[in-house]
Amino acid sequence: xxxxxxxxxxxxxxxxxxxxxxxxxxxxxxxxxxxxxxxxxxxxxxxxxxxxxxxxxxxxxxxxxxxxxxxxxxxxxxxxxxxxxxxxxxxxxxxxxxxxxxxxxxxxxxxxxxxxxxxxxxxxxxxxxxxxxxxxxxxxxxxxxxxxxxxxxxxxxxxxxxxxxxxxxxxxxxxxxxxxxxxxxxxxxxxxxxxxxxxxxxxxxxxxxxxxxxxxxxxxxxxxxxxxxxxxxxxxxxxxxxxxxxxxxxxxxxxxxxxxxxxxxxxxxxxxxxxxxxxxxxxxxxxxxxxxxxxxxxxxxxxxxxxxxxxxxxxxxxxxxxxxxxxxxxxxxxxxxxxxxxxxxxxxxxxxxxxxxxxxxxxxxxxxxxxxxxxxxxxxxxxxxxxxxxxxxxxxxxxxxxxxxxxxxxxxxxxxxxxxxxxxxxxx
Amino acid sequence: xxxxxxxxxxxxxxxxxxxxxxxxxxxxxxxxxxxxxxxxxxxxxxxxxxxxxxxxxxxxxxxxxxxxxxxxxxxxxxxxxxxxxxxxxxxxxxxxxxxxxxxxxxxxxxxxxxxxxxxxxxxxxxxxxxxxxxxxxxxxxxxxxxxxxxxxxxxxxxxxxxxxxxxxxxxxxxxxxxxxxxxxxxxxxxxxxxxxxxxxxxxxxxxxxxxxxxxxxxxxxxxxxxxxxxxxxxxxxxxxxxxxxxxxxxxxxxxxxxxxxxxxxxxxxxx
Numbered sequence: 001x002x003x004x005x006x007x008x009x010x011x012x013x014x015x016x017x018x019x020x021x022x023x024x025x026x027x028x029x030x031x032x033x034x035x036x037x038x039x040x041x042x043x044x045x046x047x048x049x050x051x052x053x054x055x056x057x058x059x060x061x062x063x064x065x066x067x068x069x070x071x072x073x074x075x076x077x078x079x080x081x082x083x084x085x086x087x088x089x090x091x092x093x094x095x096x097x098x099x100x101x102x103x104x105x106x107x108x109x110x111x112x113x114x115x116x117x118x119x120x121x122x123x124x125x126x127x128x129x130x131x132x133x134x135x136x137x138x139x140x141x142x143x144x145x146x147x148x149x150x151x152x153x154x155x156x157x158x159x160x161x162x163x164x165x166x167x168x169x170x171x172x173x174x175x176x177x178x179x180x181x182x183x184x185x186x187x188x189x190x191x192x193x194x195x196x197x198x199x200x201x202x203x204x205x206x207x208x209x210x211x212x213x214x215x216x217x218x219x220x221x222x223x224x225x226x227x228x229x230x231x232x233x234x235x236x237x238x239x240x241x242x243x244x245x246x247x248x249x250x251x252x253x254x255x256x257x258x259x260x261x262x263x264x265x266x267x268x269x270x271x272x273x274x275x276x277x278x279x280x281x282x283x284x285x286x287x288x289x290x291x292x293x294x295x296x297x298x299x300x301x302x303x304x305x306x307x308x309x310x311x312x313x314x315x316x317x318x319x320x321x322x323x324x325x326x327x328x329x330x331x332x333x334x335x336x337x338x339x340x341x342x343x344x345x346x347x348x349x350x351x352x353x354x355x356x357x358x359x360x361x362x363x364x365x366x367x368x369x370x371x372x373x374x375x376x377x378x379x380x381x382x383x384x385x386x387x388x389x390x391x392x393x394x395x396x397x398x399x400x401x402x403x404x405x406x407x408x409x410x411x412x413x414x415x416x417x418x419x420x421x422x423x424x425x426x427x428x
Numbered sequence: 429x430x431x432x433x434x435x436x437x438x439x440x441x442x443x444x445x446x447x448x449x450x451x452x453x454x455x456x457x458x459x460x461x462x463x464x465x466x467x468x469x470x471x472x473x474x475x476x477x478x479x480x481x482x483x484x485x486x487x488x489x490x491x492x493x494x495x496x497x498x499x500x501x502x503x504x505x506x507x508x509x510x511x512x513x514x515x516x517x518x519x520x521x522x523x524x525x526x527x528x529x530x531x532x533x534x535x536x537x538x539x540x541x542x543x544x545x546x547x548x549x550x551x552x553x554x555x556x557x558x559x560x561x562x563x564x565x566x567x568x569x570x571x572x573x574x575x576x577x578x579x580x581x582x583x584x585x586x587x588x589x590x591x592x593x594x595x596x597x598x599x600x601x602x603x604x605x606x607x608x609x610x611x612x613x614x615x616x617x618x619x620x621x622x623x624x625x626x627x628x629x630x631x632x633x634x635x636x637x638x639x640x641x642x643x644x645x646x647x648x649x650x651x652x653x654x655x656x657x658x659x660x661x662x663x664x665x666x667x668x669x670x671x672x673x674x675x676x677x678x679x680x681x682x683x684x685x686x687x688x689x690x691x692x693x694x695x696x697x698x699x
Contacts, residue, residue, distance in 0.1 A: 038552055039447060039497070043539030044530040049664055052674070055640060059527045059675070062451020062573060102458075110457065110478065121479030123467045133464065141460040152631045154458060155451040155573040156642070159635045167636035360664060403480075412450075 018402060020387060027387035030380050032406070045366040050076050050357055051162055051333075057353070057368065058156045061412050063106070066099040066147070067346030069160045070221060071368075075353040076162045078235075078340025080333060087326050088164040089222070090319060094174075095150045095160070096220050096344070097316035101143025101184065102154060103347035104267075104305045104312075107410045108191065109136030112302050115404040116198045139187050139309070142180040146316060149173040164330030174323050181320060185281065185313040188306065192285045195306040200299040201389075201401055205382055207296060208261055209269035210242070210374075212345050218277040218311055219270065221344045226273050227263065228294070235343045238352055244369055255374040262377040265349030266409065267304035268295055275307075279318075282311035298382055299408045305347075335361040346371050348410045372411045379409055439488035439587070442474035444508055446494030446501050447528055447556060451573040452519035453477045453493050459576060469587060485511035489586060495521040497528055497556040509563035516582065517559040520572035520675050524644055527572070528556040529678035556678070567592060570625050572642035572675045578627050595626035598646040599639045603630035611638055618661045618671055623649035623685070640674055645681035655688045669693075 021029030041060055045053060057072045058065035070092060077084065084092075109132070110122040119125050126133040144154035150169045151157020159165050207228070214223030225233045231241060242263075244255045257263055272294035275286060286293075286307055295304060341354040349371030356365035382405055390398040443453060457478060459466065473483035490512025496502055509515060517523050525532065531539055536554040559565050567586075569578050578594060585592040595602065600621035603610070611617040611633050619638030621630065625646045632639045658668040672686045 038540075038543070039528040040531060040539040040543050041527075043542040044527075044534070046542065049667065049670060052670060056527060056674075059449050059451075059572065062449040062454045065449075065451070106457065114480075120481040123464075123472060123479060124481070126464055126467070130464070137460040137463060140458075144458060144460070152635050153573075153575075153628075155454055158632050158637065161637075 018383065018406070020383065020390075020402075022387075022391075025391055027384055030384050030387075032376060032380050032383070042366040042368055045355075045363045048363050050079075050355075050361045050363060053355070053363060053366075054160050054162065055156075055158070060368070060370070061346075062155050063103055063412055064099060064346045064348065064351075065156050066095055066151075066160075067344055067351050068368075069157070070096060070344040071342050071346075071351045071353040072355075073160060073162045074221065074342025074344065075340045075355050076342070076357065078342055079338040079355055079357050080162075080336065080340070081338065082163065082331055082333070084164050084331060085327050088330070091150065091165060091169075091323075092160075093217075093220065094316060094319040094323070095147065095157070097312045097319065098143045098146035098150065098154070100308060100312040100347050101316065102140050102147065103143075103410075104309050105136055105140035105143060107347070108195070108302055108305050108309070109133065109139075111410065112404075112407055113198075115400065115407060116200065116302075135187055135190075138180070139184050139191075142177065142184040142313075145180060146174075146177045146320075149177050161330055163333050164328070166330065168325035168329045171323060171325060174320055178317065178320050181313055181317050185310065185317060188309040188313050189281070189285055191309060192289055192303070192306040195303045196289050196291060198302070200297060200302075201404065203298060203382065203386060203389075203405070204296050205298060205385060207268070207294075207378070208257070208263040209272050209294070210263045210265050211269040211273045211350060212343060213273055214277065216277065218279070218315075219274050219345060225343070225350070227257075228269075228273060235341055235352075238341065238343065239354070242352075242369070242374070244373060254377045255369065256377060262381050263374065264378050265371050265374050266301060267308055267347075267349075268298070268301045269349065270345060271295065271304040271307055278307065278311050279314045281314045282307055285310045298405060301408050301410075305410075333361070335359060339365075346412075348372065348412055349375060370412070372409075375409055375411065379406055379411070438469060438471040440473040440483065440485075441470045441489045441491065442485065442487040442508075442512060443472075443477070443491045444474070444493065445476065446492065446505070446522070446559075447497040448494030448519070448521045448526065450477060450493070452521075452571070455519075455573050455576060455579060456491075459580065462580060466583065470583075487512045488514060490515045491518050492516065492522050492559050493518045495525045495528060495556045495558060496553070496562055498552050500551070502553070502562065505559060505562050514566045514586065515559075515563070516567045516569060517565045518569050518579075519574050520570055520642060520644055521556075522559045523568045523570050523679075524558050524676045524682075525556045525678035527675050530673065531556055532678050533673060558678070569594075570644040570676075571627060575627050575629075597626045598622055598648065599624045599626050599628065599630050599633070599643070602626045602628070603633045606630055606634060608633050611636065612657065612661070616661055618658050618663070618667060620654070620671060622657075623651060623654050623681075624676075638671075640671060641682070642675045644676040644679050645685075649681060649685075651681065651685040651688055655685060655692060659689070659692055 019031045053072045054069040057068040060068050147154040151159045209228040212219035212223045213226035241258045337359045339356045343352050352369040354367040520526050532555045612619045617638045620641040621639040624641045625643040627643050669689045
């Protein structure tokens with residue numbers, strides 16, 4: 001029996017394991033096991049008051065709390081039939097820029113780059129290339145400081161609510177983030193140049209990409225759900241095509257399309273579907289890099305994140321400069337029974353929420369489809385595609401290559417409920 | 429309770445994850461200005477969110493994020509305790525059960541049926557509980573998430589062999605010190621500030637909202653007084669109970685506070 005045993009998957013958020021069943025040198029079974037304990041968020045949201053929802057759903061993920069807050073407030077606003085003012089929407093975009101910056105800088109430099117540079121961690125990288133790590137930490141901090149200026153703190157910010165914000169952030173604090181954001185934009189342009197030179201493993205996958213698309217802005221909140229296969233759906237029709245199932249080996253739910261296919265959400269999907277909506281500096285970085293789209297190598301999602309970093313620094317700078325609080329910070333809520341869904345693009349992919357509320361504003365039903373639940377079947381398929389390469393490698397190399405693939409997805413396994421043990425063994 | 433380095437060897441630190449959102453571990457990685465200095469004075473021997481390198485124990489300092497919610501975690505926390513000289517529970521999940529401890533107030537099977545099509549696939553306990561309910565803990569750092577300042581204070585104190593000085597006053601006092609206008613008095617907004625551990629710098633009141641208790645109960649809390657203030661301020665039925673039964677809801681002091689609210693509601697009902 002050929003067994004390949006891999007240690008725990010590091011540098012992901014959450015816990016998971018990987019099993020590959022082999023027969024005659026070919027993979028016949030593959031399972032990404034999710035050990036991350038189930039936490040039952042959709043269950044204990046029931047009978048909570050709607051204004052508590054963004055605070056509670058933020059706790060699904062400490063790395064992308066803003067995504068959970070934004071998808072939930074949008075869904076609850078849809079249930080109440082209200083639409084926020086352009087000023088509120090713009091501040092939400094700015095807050096989201098902060099999350100993209102901190103999450104992408106963390107993933108590019110601290111979580112995935114060590115794989116490409118063959119070191120165990122960014123701390124080991126700091127011993128050989130301290131400037132790289134210092135730059136990364138400074139880039140990340142710029143995002144966190146922006147979140148802090150708007151939301152009070154970077155992990156589980158407290159200012160967002162259904163209807164808008166509890167109060168307009170202090171303009172002086174918001175404007176004070178500008179010098180570091182401007183420095184960060186230049187650092188992000190350098191990140192792109194560095195990212196395209198890194199030695200990525202070869203893998204080419206024929207993906208169906210799914211992301212929020214908007215004709216003018218780079219899809220993050222407003223817009224429709226677009227697929228590279230041509231499907232264009234409004235958010236209210238999302239569940240007609242994208243279906244979530246509970247599979248035995250996982251505490252995370254798995255998604256597929258109505259036709260039964262897997263699909264990919266996240267930076268590759270967004271960049272490939274929405275590159276025309278990138279802001280000028282990101283457009284220029286894309287053109288100068290001579291990268292041809294679509295990018296179909298999952299390992300290269302790091303490059304897509306780098307382009308997005310440029311884009312979100314650029315957008316953050318524009319919005320910080322233009323920030324001038326005007327009108328009410330939040331709308332008054334007129335409670336009524338209703339149902340609504342809301343979407344936004346978490347740094348790791350599309351995040352969908354749907355709620356039913358009663359006339360007193362109490363949640364009666366909640367459905368949350370996180371990005372990693374949608375990507376898990378896709379990760380399994382990608383690993384299967386990788387097996388012909390894995391069987392030619394020694395244990396250590398095979399493990400690293402498989403782990404690296406999972407990490408390149410930036411799976412927030414704790415969000416999809418979720419440490420990797422690669423086990424490759426002959427099955428009967 | 430301090431850990432004095434007796435030699436010049438760097439103390440070995442292990443960071444563990446149990447049921448949680450990863451936000452408190454992230455708070456360690458978010459020490460952008462201090463992380464590299466910290467890594468030069470301690471040996472990060474086990475920290476899966478940051479590194480693949482796993483150095484064998486025993487460890488001098490163990491930092492645990494998350495609460496105990498599965499049979500596997502129940503066993504694992506004992507192993508963790510055995511391999512760590514000084515154990516810190518980091519964040520409200522580890523110190524009080526956290527948001528997932530809301531299950532402790534309801535029937536687990538109902539919850540599982542609401543979320544999963546096949547609850548029989550799951551391996552989970554009926555309760556989510558704090559680390560100290562299972563093993564002795566040497567230091568608790570509260571917060572959902574923990575604040576940078578408290579984490580740095582705890583680590584520097586340990587490394588220098590002195591006492592840990594956490595903010596002694598509740599959120600309410602921090603709010604007064606910042607010169608904020610009280611949201612309860614001026615706007616009638618329910619606020620947990622008087623009974624909640626300080627350390628956040630009165631974040632919520634400074635954002636125009638009431639404190640929702642993510643730093644857990646302060647040691648000097650007067651809950652019967654709080655309940656008397658909260659009940660008449662309710663903006664929707666049951667708000668006081670929901671406010672108390674939230675991120676720190678399973679902390680023993682908050683459980684008692686919730687009982688006071690339920691008792692008051694029952695008395696009102698019988699009148």
